[in-house]
Amino acid sequence: MNIADIIxxxxxxxxxxxxxxxxxxxxxxxxxxxxxxLFCRAKYIKPAGVRHRSASAGVKPKHD
Structure with a gap:
């Protein structure tokens, strides 16, 4: 293939x-x-954000 064919x-x-x-x-x-x-329906997209902990798994505040 020469240059003329490419052009x-x-x-x-x-x-x-x-x-x-x-x-x-x-x-x-x-x-x-x-x-x-079609391809970006809510069931195919994971939520972008912070995952929330349940109330029992939360961090307990320390009393100073």
Whole structure:
């Protein structure tokens, strides 16, 4: 494969994907929202935060 073939492949990819990207840009937020709704449901996401201890496992305050 010589340099002319590589340049032709780059131009072909640009001709295909640049118009595809411009056509897809207005719809992209809706697509991302739909995909995140499928894969990022609450049952799949662990809560990000501090895990709370039960009342019996708490630290007892020291009296000084």
């Amino acid at each position: 032709q492949l780059i131009i072909l990819c640009a001709v295909i994907f640049i118009p595809f990207g411009y056509a897809l840009r207005p719809r992209l937020p809706h697509i991302i929202r739909r995909i995140s709704g």
